[in-house]
């Protein structure tokens with residue numbers, strides 16, 4: 080459906096305070112504004128993402144406190160030696176944050192090809208990280224260390240799995256962005272695919288990125304970097320012997 | 322209206338297909354009503370279960386016709402087995418706490434009214450909103466499916482304490498697949514609630530109309546906002562606890578299962594865990610959760626009492642700060658559910674002091690409600706009656722909380738009927754009264770028709786007196802030492818006295834009468850939906866934005882118009898104004914004053 084960006088009310092008089100519908104228009108859930116033609120300010124997406132991260136933080140805070148308590152009350156805790164491959168994985172994940180930043184930078188300069196390329200690289204690095212985590216699990220299993228072997232290994236599998244699941248969500252978002260951008264670009268002439276509240280996305284005829292993708296990319300980046308930081312936290316947690 | 326001089330006004334039509342419009346709808350109003358209906362289904366089932374439970378308590382040997390159809394084993398020979406009693410109790414509690422008290426006041430009313438009250442077309446993320454609802458729906462289906470598996474529903478109670486909930490079939494009927502499904506259901510519910518809450522927060526912070534500052538927000542919106550924050554912080558913790566419990570059951574881990582546990586003469590093959598760890602995680606969620614259930618009702622009550630007292634709410638800011646401090650303190654008192662768990666007396670003392678501290682903002686709210694009514698031109702319509710009933714029940718239940726908050730008293734009161742009395746009054750029935758108030762209040766907005774006042778008043782009085790009839794005597798039972806969660810106590814000499822048995826009978830009869838009174842409500846609802854008199858835009862002469870649009874509101878709420886707010890939400894009986902209320906978006910008067 081065609082988008083109609085609504086003109087905000089021009090009543091300036093008594094408006095001392097309040098927020099209003101300011102900011103660049105976003106649109107319904109990034110999903111193409113087929114039935115939601117009105118605009119949602121971009122900062123709503125940032126707020127939504129930060130709130131999601133607050134929830135995730137609470138999830139891992141709960142796991143952490145369970146781990147601390149479980150370690151403290153028992154005499155059956157045997158520290159799990161971390162597989163070496165985790166260091167490689169960590170490097171990969173950090174690199175992926177860097178490439179995502181690069182992609183964001185390129186987005187600002189409107190270079191569509193390099194923008195999608197860096198997104199691809201980020202997603203692939205994310206997949207490599209997941210593969211590396213699976214390798215770490217395999218190594219532990221090879222050592223005879225399973226989920227129920229020891230409370231320490233229970234938490235190892237639990238935390239890596241919980242983090243991994245969240246990261247897979249991030250990878251899905253990256254692939255989604257890349258695909259939408261590409262499809263938009265390939266159909267550029269005449270019909271640009273609407274994303275972000277009916278605003279076209281993809282590349283314009285000059286090979287420039289159309290602005291509707293900015294908010295989704297930015298919000299995904301917040302999430303991705305957070306997953307990065309969360310992993311470092313988990314790593315430190317698992318290395319510490321209380 | 323205020324923004325007449327907006328250049329282009331585009332109204333947006335609703336999608337036309339039946340599924341997009343009513344089933345997989347993105348419209349917050351439809352989603353709100355869906356949540357409401359889901360809650361109605363849950364409350365009807367939950368109520369039926371409670372009637373079975375109450376019946377069994379009084380006539381333990383009586384046959385309940387067709388019970389064997391519900392469960393061939395649990396209702397063998399139409400006679401309720403003790404374990405089946407516990408299963409019904411568990412499902413009653415779980416349905417009521419999660420799928421009624423958490424779902425309707427927040428997700429139901431909040432979805433319906435919040436976006437209109439803040440002048441937005443919809444929630445910030447409509448798709449996410451739809452997803453939240455359907456996630457919650459699946460959670461309930463999973464929970465109810467336990468009735469149809471051979472294992473039957475779990476019996477570990479709504480708090481699912483391990484080790485009972487952690488070990489598996491050995492601990493009783495329903496503790497196999499049934500308990501596992503319970504955990505899965507609650508985990509799904511957590512996800513739905515988390516998604517919903519971040520949507521509420523983003524909507525409230527970023528979608529408000531121009532001029533609608535936080536200090537002009539209706540108290541309903543404040544309540545939904547604070548509740549959303551509580552949900553976000555607490556449901557993630559319950560989710561984590563659920564994952565750990567599930568791993569103990571299916572993954573062989575020992576988070577919650579201690580060493581040397583013998584169940585049915587068998588040594589359990591786990592060691593090193595702690596059931597108390599579950600209690601801490603659960604109540605860290607559980608106490609904020611009770612405020613999740615009650616805060617929206619507080620918001621609705623404040624809103625309605627101000628509207629029908631034709632007076633500005635007494636202490637608007639105090640109401641906001643009280644809700645904030647209730648929310649904040651709510652995270653520091655979970656230990657009061659664990660006074661008898663063997664915690665250090667110093668921790669007990671700390672939790673007790675913090676618990677008492679919550680009584681302060683609660684009292685502030687109560688006094689402000691009363692202060693609003695004093696000297697008001699009271700209009701005692703049905704929503705107002707239910708709002709006043711809310712205050713009454715909240716006070717009654719809150720007072721017993723003060724007793725429970727003393728570790729020394731809680732030693733005897735814990736796990737007794739006194740606790741049941743406390744939380745049914747303060748949370749169960751009070752929140753239900755908040756829902757009734759909200760339903761009678763917004764029904765005209767949602768359907769365009771008024772509900773019948775006479776039926777409403779009869780419904781109120783029967784329910785009000787009935788609820789006190791059911792739950793007041795429980796205080797006394799608790800003081801006499803009657804423990805909760807027992808199907809029969811015939812073997813216990815000091816409880817098997819005629820006067821206590823008569824009390825039980827009285828409560829059961831009250832329960833049946835109160836339940837029957839709800840038929841009036843259902844009838845009123847169905848009749849008014851189709852046959853009620855036309856409501857018009859603003860039948861209650863209320864001031865907030867939802868009453869500036871037609872009933873039912875158009876698909877995008879404001880028909881393309883952008884509401885602009887110039888005022889505080891409760892401008893009733895303003896001296897010199899031509900009517901006794903001024904709409905939030907009324908500009909003329911504001912200009913005149915200057």
Ligand code: HEM
Nearest residue numbers: 611615657658680719722723725726735736740744747748
């Ligand atoms: C004045 C404020 C309050 C105080 C001091 C208070 C205190 C307590 C205490 C100490 C207990 C634990 C009793 C025991 O298990 O031995 C308790 C239980 C409970 N309270 Fe409150 N409470 C207050 C208000 C509320 C409110 C506002 C709600 C809900 C809206 C609520 C809901 C509950 C529930 C659901 C339980 C029982 C949970 C269970 O064991 O199944 N309370 N309260």
Ligand SMILES: [Cu+2]
Nearest residue numbers: 608655657658
């Ligand atoms: Cu509590």
